[in-house]
Amino acid sequence: MTSIASVHGPDGLRALTLPQTEELAADIRRLLVEEVTRTGGHLGPGLGVVELTLALHRVFESPRDQILWDTGHQTYPHKIITGRAAAFGTLRQPGGLSGYPSRAESAHDLIENSHASTVLSYADGLAKAHRLTGATDRAVVAVIGDGALTGGMAWEALNNLADGADRPVVVVLNDNTRSYAPTVGGIPAHLARLRTEDRSSHSVFENLGLAYVGPVDGHDIAALEEALRHAAGLGRPVVVHCLTEKGRGHAPAEQDEADRFHAVRPRPAARTAPRPAPEPAWTDVFGEELAALGDRHPEVVALTAAMLAPTGLTAFADRFPDRTFDVGIAEQHAVTSAAGLALGGLHPVVAVYATFLNRAFDQMLLDVALHRAPVTFVLDRAGVTGDDGASHNGMWDLTLFQMVPGLRVAAPRDAATLRRALREALAVQDGPTALRFPKGSAGPDIPAVATLDGMDVLRRPGSYARDVLLVSVGAMAGVCLEAADRIAEHGFGVTVVDPRWIAPVPDALVELGLGHALVATVEDGGRSGGAGAAISQALADAGARTPVRTFGLPQRFLDHGRRDDILAAHGLTGRHIARAVVEALAGRDDSVSIGDLAPQPVGADQ
Numbered sequence: 212m213t214s215i216a217s218v219h220g221p222d223g224l225r226a227l228t229l230p231q232t233e234e235l236a237a238d239i240r241r242l243l244v245e246e247v248t249r250t251g252g253h254l255g256p257g258l259g260v261v262e263l264t265l266a267l268h269r270v271f272e273s274p275r276d277q278i279l280w281d282t283g284h285q286t287y288p289h290k291i292i293t294g295r296a297a298a299f300g301t302l303r304q305p306g307g308l309s310g311y312p313s314r315a316e317s318a319h320d321l322i323e324n325s326h327a328s329t330v331l332s333y334a335d336g337l338a339k340a341h342r343l344t345g346a347t348d349r350a351v352v353a354v355i356g357d358g359a360l361t362g363g364m365a366w367e368a369l370n371n372l373a374d375g376a377d378r379p380v381v382v383v384l385n386d387n388t389r390s391y392a393p394t395v396g397g398i399p400a401h402l403a404r405l406r407t408e409d410r411s412s413h414s415v416f417e418n419l420g421l422a423y424v425g426p427v428d429g430h431d432i433a434a435l436e437e438a439l440r441h442a443a444g445l446g447r448p449v450v451v452h453c454l455t456e457k458g459r460g461h462a463p464a465e466q467d468e469a470d471r472f473h474a475v476r477p478r479p480a481a482r483t484a485p486r487p488a489p490e491p492a493w494t495d496v497f498g499e500e501l502a503a504l505g506d507r508h509p510e511v512v513a514l515t516a517a518m519l520a521p522t523g524l525t526a527f528a529d530r531f532p533d534r535t536f537d538v539g540i541a542e543q544h545a546v547t548s549a550a551g552l553a554l555g556g557l558h559p560v561v562a563v564y565a566t567f568l569n570r571a572f573d574q575m576l577l578d579v580a581l582h583r584a585p586v587t588f589v590l591d592r593a594g595v596t597g598d599d600g601a602s603h604n605g606m607w608d609l610t611l612f613q614m615v616p617g618l619r620v621a622a623p624r625d626a627a628t629l630r631r632a633l634r635e636a637l638a639v640q641d642g643p644t645a646l647r648f649p650k651g652s653a654g655p656d657i658p659a660v661a662t663l664d665g666m667d668v669l670r671r672p673g674s675y676a677r678d679v680l681l682v683s684v685g686a687m688a689g690v691c692l693e694a695a696d697r698i699a700e701h702g703f704g705v706t707v708v709d710p711r712w713i714a715p716v717p718d719a720l721v722e723l724g725l726g727h728a729l730v731a732t733v734e735d736g737g738r739s740g741g742a743g744a745a746i747s748q749a750l751a752d753a754g755a756r757t758p759v760r761t762f763g764l765p766q767r768f769l770d771h772g773r774r775d776d777i778l779a780a781h782g783l784t785g786r787h788i789a790r791a792v793v794e795a796l797a798g799r800d801d802s803v804s805i806g807d808l809a810p811q812p813v814g815a816d817q
């Protein structure tokens with residue numbers, strides 16, 4: 212039995228016979244199922260590319276030849292055969308292997324961004340660089356999924372690749388017919404015709420001017436190697452169309468109609484005490500409320516970028532299939548299409564993970580906000596997500612939102628305020644709205660003790676002294692209340708307020724801030740240009756001399772880890788905030804922000 216342990220790096224692969232390689236594939240599958248079901252992660256995508264990964268590393272000589280992966284979630288087999296099998300059990304653990312390619316881990320990993328549809332653009336750039344630097348002996352190989360191929364950037368890149376007959380790139384299309392769910396649109400329909408029709412009809416790739424090889428059985432190593440060698444020998448841009456099965460070799464994944472085990476949760480640790488009833492997930496609270504509002508709001512339609520279930524739209528889609536649109540992994544199109552829907556008299560809800568909206572900022576700014584289109588953006592996974600690493604944290608949305616004229620932004624603190632904010636957003640007809648909430652459980656509802664011009668007061672100062680105003684943004688309410696209690700122990704009067712709608716900065720919040728000795732803002736998002744910065748600016752514009760402390764995430768790419776650990780590492784805990792506020796009030800040292808006070812995690816962030 213050829214085991215992983217018997218192969219030392221990709222060079223060892225090329226010495227194996229075909230049967231030995233097939234045995235190795237079985238051993239890799241065993242390791243994937245055993246470890247990923249324990250650690251959590253992307254099991255289905257990796258199972259689907261075991262043979263493809265082996266064939267790629269037997270035909271091409273990485274890292275001289277550069278093998279690039281779109282999204283990177285399917286690279287566990289690649290990691291295993293490029294020297295990281297022994298560490299594979301640390302996958303997605305703090306300080307352990309990243310769940311995506313990592314340049315710090317290996318020379319075989321070139322691109323780390325987990326945002327889809329980018330790989331062909333990297334490849335186009337690399338091919339041009341090799342042409343200009345004379346490094347024409349290095350192959351450029353770009354693996355892209357059928358889902359990622361529905362993203363606009365992929366076609367921008369194909370347009371350029373087709374224009375570079377003297378700049379060879381081997382595009383490996385990993386066609387498993389699915390993103391999470393079956394991939395939607397004309398592109399998968401075309402690929403299906405290529406799979407089933409005789410090769411009389413030209414592929415779209417050939418019509419663009421690229422060579423096309425396939426379709427090839429993506430689980431037949433010999434056939435794959437022959438096709439890849441042929442493609443590499445063409446010396447021009449070529450698409451190798453590989454047919455694979457997501458979840459291959461693990462029956463529960465193969466039979467999973469939802470998403471073929473796209474991403475599995477970690478196996479829960481054995482417990483002695485009964486597990487407490489889980490509090491509702493933010494995603495489910497949103498999804499159930501939107502479905503409930505769908506009857507009362509016939510003008511509401513929902514859009515997703517290939518993530519219907521992950522963003523909570525399943526219930527709405529089940530009840531209103533004609534009012535639900537999956538546009539593929541195409542966030543830019545989703546947003547401008549929503550503007551079109553709004554111009555047509557409807558109220559679109561664009562449900563998206565916060566980090567993925569980054570790429571549709573221009574569309575939000577100039578296709579939606581410029582036209583004051585009543586589009587509601589619902590951002591899940593806002594703030595620190597943690598396990599999926601730097602490009603998955605939703606830590607830029609609050610900063611981007613500050614730049615959009617007329618955009619109203621809500622950051623609910625719990626399930627009750629999420630439901631309320633959604634109802635309020637759907638009632639806005641004269642401009643865009645956005646709601647943002649983190650990954651995971653919405654936790655217990657946090658009641659207000661009073662309201663003030665639409666803002667929720669969560670804590671009044673016992674002594675009515677107006678020493679500190681703690682402005683809680685979204686899900687940081689619990690942290691703020693803990694900080695307030697700690698600060699009050701030092702004899703200071705602390706008010707905690709949750710504006711609920713945090714942009715534009717409410718006038719009532721400025722008014723409230725003017726009357727306090729110090730204002731502190733706490734957000735699960737980037738400090739730079741975030742909600743706190745906007746509040747600080749608004750106070751300054753009102754002529755306030757009140758010092759403002761903003762607590763949030765540093766302007767860094769944060770390594771993967773557990774959400775709570777990352778928040779703590781950057782001072783977003785009651786204890787850290789209290790200490791910094793008390794020191795600022797005591798005048799001991801008001802030049803230091805909490806982000807500098809907090810201990811940095813091992814393997815300091817970039």
Ligand SMILES: Cc1ncc(C[n+]2csc(CCOP(=O)(O)OP(=O)(O)O)c2C)c(N)n1
Binds near residue numbers: 357517540
């Ligand atoms: C811009 C962007 N939007 C959404 C996602 C979330 N996402 C991760 S993998 C995936 C599906 C990818 O499908 P495909 O490219 O076919 O790869 P497969 O999982 O089938 O191997 C999606 C939508 C993302 N990573 N990037």
Ligand SMILES: CC(=O)[C@@H](O)[C@H](O)COP(=O)(O)O
Binds near residue numbers: 282284592650
């Ligand atoms: C690879 C990718 O972008 C998604 O699959 C992401 O991993 C989603 O993660 P969660 O849905 O677990 O937050």
Ligand SMILES: [Mg+2]
Binds near residue numbers: 356387389
């Ligand atoms: Mg796919």
